[in-house]
Amino acid sequence: MGLLSLANAQNAAYDRGLDLVLIAPQAEPPVCKIIDYGRFRFERDKKDKEAKKKQQVIDIKEIQLSCHIDTNDFNTKANHARRFLTSGDKVKVIVRFRGRQMSHIELGRDLLTRFTEACADIGSVDKAPILEGRSLTMFLAPIKQSASDKSSSLEKAGTR
Numbered sequence: 001m002g003l004l005s006l007a008n009a010q011n012a013a014y015d016r017g018l019d020l021v022l023i024a025p026q027a028e029p030p031v032c033k034i035i036d037y038g039r040f041r042f043e044r045d046k047k048d049k050e051a052k053k054k055q056q057v058i059d060i061k062e063i064q065l066s067c068h069i070d071t072n073d074f075n076t077k078a079n080h081a082r083r084f085l086t087s088g089d090k091v092k093v094i095v096r097f098r099g100r101q102m103s104h105i106e107l108g109r110d111l112l113t114r115f116t117e118a119c120a121d122i123g124s125v126d127k128a129p130i131l132e133g134r135s136l137t138m139f140l141a142p143i144k145q146s147a148s149d150k151s152s153s154l155e156k157a158g159t160r
Contacts, residue, residue, distance in 0.1 A: 003029065059089045060139075065115070067095055067107045074111075078118040085123040085142045095136040108136040116140070 001012065009032060013020040019037035022030060033040075061084040063077050081091045093115055095108040112129045119140060126141035 001034075009034070060092050061089050062092045062094065064094045064096060065111060067097060067101055067104065067111060069111065074114070075118075078115060081115070081119050081140065082122055085119060085140060088142055090126060090142070091119075091123065091140040093138045093140060097134045097136070102134060105131060105136065112136060112138050 001009075004012070009020050013034045016034060018034050019040075021033050021035055021037055021040055023033050024031040061081075063081055065074070065077060069077070081093070084091050093112060095111055097105070097108065101107075109129060116123075116125055116138075122143055123140040124143055125138065127137075127139035129136050129138040
């Protein structure tokens with residue numbers, strides 16, 4: 001309809017038995033449409049539901065380590081991380097330091113490097129280790145499998 005004053009637009013909407021709906025308030029001048037507001041809300045909600053269905057939710061699982069962890073405990077934690085990564089979740093790995101352990105931060109960095117190597121085939125470093133207060137934090141993300149990798153893994157599963 002072009003550029004109209006507010007009163008003219010309201011009168012046009014009233015004459016048609018429809019509503020004047022503000023579509024883009026930040027535009028200059030603001031954009032309005034003469035439509036049925038109930039139908040507009042229905043369509044908008046329907047579109048939001050569709051977008052929500054297609055949205056993929058990624059959880060962040062947390063694993064805490066100490067810098068003097070034993071081998072079997074380390075392997076157990078690494079297996080937990082591998083299970084989380086295969087299910088598609090991100091993993092937050094935290095190394096906590098207590099007391100005088102803060103003077104040996106390199107032990108924590110080495111531990112996180114070993115942890116990364118233990119999960120290297122299914123996860124990659126999403127965020128490098130960062131010292132935050134008394135803890136060293138790192139994020140691992142699952143590696144996306146390509147279509148050829150999925151088909152070869154399915155063939156291997158079928159031969160067992």
